[in-house]
Amino acid sequence: MRPACRLTAFLGLVILVVALSTATAAAQAVFGAITGTVTDSSGAVLPGATVSVTNIRTNVTKTQATNEAGVYNATNLIPGIYRVEASLSGFKTAVVSAVTLEVNANQKVDVTLQLGPTAEKVDVTAVAPLLQTEQTNLGQTVTQQQIEQLPTGRNLFTLISLAAGVSQQTTCDGCGNNGNLRINGDRPRNQDYILDGTTMTAPVFGGQAFNPSVDSIQEFRVETNSMSAEYGKAGGGVLIAVTKSGTNAFHGSGYLYNRSDQLNARNYFEDPTKPKNPFDQNEFGGTIGGPFVRNKLFFFSDYQGLRIDASNPVTGIVVPNAAFRSGDLSALCTADFDAAGACANASQQVRFPGTTTPVPFNRIPAGQISPIAGKFLDIWPQSATPGRNPGTSELSFTLPSENALNRVNSRIDYQLSSTDQIFGVFHRQWGRSISYVGNLLVGPASQQIGRSDDYAVTLGWSRTFTSNLLNNFRLAQMHRIGHRTNPGQGSTSASDFGLQGIPNCLSS
Template sequence: MKLHRLSCALVLLVLIDGAVASAQIAADLKGRVLDPSGAANANAPIELVESSTNLHQSTTTSSSGDYLFIHLNPGSYRVEVKAPGFKSLNREGVTVIVGQTVSLDLTLSPGGDQQTVTVNSDAPLLQAETSNIQTNISGAVVAAIPLNTRNFIQLATLAPGVELPPGTLLPRINGGRPRTNEYIYDGISALQPEPGQVAFFPILDDVAEFTIEANNVPAEFGRFNGGVVNVATRSGSNDIHGSLFEYLRNEDLNARNYFAPAGRKPEYRRNLYGATLGAPILHDRLFFFGDYQGVKQLIGRTLTSTIPTNNERKGIFTGVSKIYNPATTTIVNGKNVRQEFPGDVINIPLDSAAEALLARFPIPTNGNAANNYSRTANDADHQNQFDVRIDGAYGARDHAFGRYTYYNEVEQPVTPLPDGSGLISGAALGTGGVPGLSNVRGQQAVADETHIFSPRLVNNLAGGYTRRSNNIIGPDLSDTASAALGIPGIPTNAAFNNALPLFTFTGFQQLGPSAKHLCELPDLGLADSRHGCLHPRRPCHQSRHRLSLVSAQYSIAAQSDGLLRLHHHRNQPTRRNKQRQLHCQLSAWRS
């Protein structure tokens, strides 16, 4: 009765709010069981076994010989079919791919059920159930190709229509803007709609496989303009497996730059290290996988600025510029007239505010009038990231997994002046081009459970929480700007009362941070999505028409076999940077 009310509620939601849909984020396996003449074999028991974990799922064929397994972890499976009057069939090496529906028809041979036909290798399975064009990058490819910074997103360029311009992090898919793609990790979005940032990128060793949806992407995915990056993370298995790794770069291993000045080579040190571990907790039932990756990076960089010379700091501008005494201002014929300091040397005390600002400039490192200060320091980038995932099954009817990911990156670029002041132009060598000390934290929690009520009724419930924060700070003062610098009128009710304001001087390096430096960006949006799938279905394999409609916040996708996928997505601004997503998919099959 409760299930019937849920079905009615979902249908009512479609009627009231418009078309609704959900994106396929795992893998599906479907097909027909036939005899040698091509006739359907009804009520044939089918067992699906995941090769790495030995987890079992079972169903029976419909009156037309159809079977369906939904929401599968990507990987290799074995299909076992037993039917009276036919030999048992074991089909091994069936590979399902994230985001795809694989069609596999099985033909039984006459004989006793004590006899078994085993198929160990066969032609690759054709994905012909949907018209969208995907490129799948397997975990073996991810692990085999060397990647600087070990970011899997660089492999997106293996898909046609995808470009990753030099110096950028987010790809362009089919000419779309980099910040308008969707990123889905284990079925949960990791994208912040504004400003189009990804909360984090998974550790390379945590990626089981991923697909790039670049052409004819189904409307039910939503929230994208270019394409969809759909990632499946690794899970544990019945085997204990792990790894340790470290990648090292050091200036002692580098040749000297031909144009570098004499002396010690600039520091260039990058250590990227980590470990993975996967193991069974309960054999054939409960599995664990975890990983960690850390980055410690220091890259030497020299910045050159123009600051006041030693004579200018003393008020001596002889031969540089004419300096007039503001205290001698008179009005002559409607114009302000001032007397020039003798010899262009300021012979009166400087204003206290000017002295406070002048004291923040360092002493020049050479006697030139321009480019007279050089500072060499290290761009610093420290990262820590880890994942923990638990997979398990309770009997053959319940399968679930949960994952938690934590990511933290602290970046400190070299500033032109020691107090943190100065304009940082261009991308820093060692960091991500941030304008100052930046602390980014990303987190995601995912929980997913699939329950098989009967061979005709399956429910999947998934929930996720994604959060990203970014705090950037700059040079500060011992008190408010008005009190510390002696400049009245500066507001004291701002978010950063003790921050050094920005002062620009013609011909000199600025005091204060780069523009838009001081900020605190907790999450910019709260996303709450719910989706369900209700498909009382009567299979029809001769027509493959598909209808997709999209309205403001809802979309619907319907197939000729009776499949309806519904999705409601809502973004609500909030002061905290987080996304919450709840997915509920109910699958019913009526023969």
């Protein structure tokens, strides 16, 4: 065999071994695992005991026998509430109810069997261990109950700061979608955001590329230190979110949240002699989930719509007053002018460009004012409020904005067999926004339109061969489309101001 062929065969074997590796952890940020040891009342391990792990809400069961060390390991479990049953001939059946399994967790549940008939069942109370010995990672899980009850502002990621070691500077500009969020001192762009096993980290500044509805999330976890090697892509913290899955019962919800200027207090910076700035925000949507086939095939889907028509007061914007606009800059000279029109304070004297010749009385002749500058001044806003500095006025106005955003999240889980589990998730968000850049102009000349259309797809197939051998197949894609027009695009161009030699990139 040629060396190249040997190398190809060797690499193929390595990939196969990695794909079929021993599983003791929690299946790449989507599932969890329940493991433990089955013993008798004396503490001796019981090989060959039958252990069934059942999801209470879907009735999906995974059954396996303990190994020679009395250990069982049920992997690829959807986060939720489980029941663990252990039985062996000559012993009573032990039942551990209400075992809570969190995302990316390896929950240890040891079971002790007592002598007696197998048909007799003994209920055992599950006690959470004081120390997590199955994993080395450090972090905090935010449960579904916390997501629903804590004040999130309808934004899932506002809860990140609840984790230990997390700091946040919410007013930071250009520091990621969650402000200057730092986990144990890392940088936002070094963090990894994972949604249903798919990386959804926004490029450039970091943060999440998707912001799913809080109603669609089962729970999420913030990994802060000692993460598994599978998260080697991240140089900082890892944030893992998992969407809800369907159950054997149909469930749904609907909601509408409204915020209005009619219910808000007046902004401190608004003009009290005028009506309050308009503000109207509507957030609406719903969820639905249930079985396609009971105990087998489940679905969950949600939609969220956001419509915001808002405005904010802008105060203290400095603009030239009427005298400056006409070329009369005499106010710059706080000392007296002499008979020739020269300012007694040379530093306050205006001179013709490129020369040392003073402009008499700092008044620029109308014929020497650039017609290009005149056209810019035509769209420059004016104000009658005197400014703090010579030749200036202070402008206050209302800056409007519009935003429309839609989100859809759908998930399907299929228990193909006792050893095969398939799931698929689709996330999409699209929207349109209108804003006015520069905090100066409101109108077509400064209008900027933004559009976005993002989606992520994840497909997974898990097959369990033995109690310590499984294969996890994952295929995922994330695609982002986000662009915004140049200010004034479609309504103005460089040629409108008399500028030549500049491409007419604003015409459409």
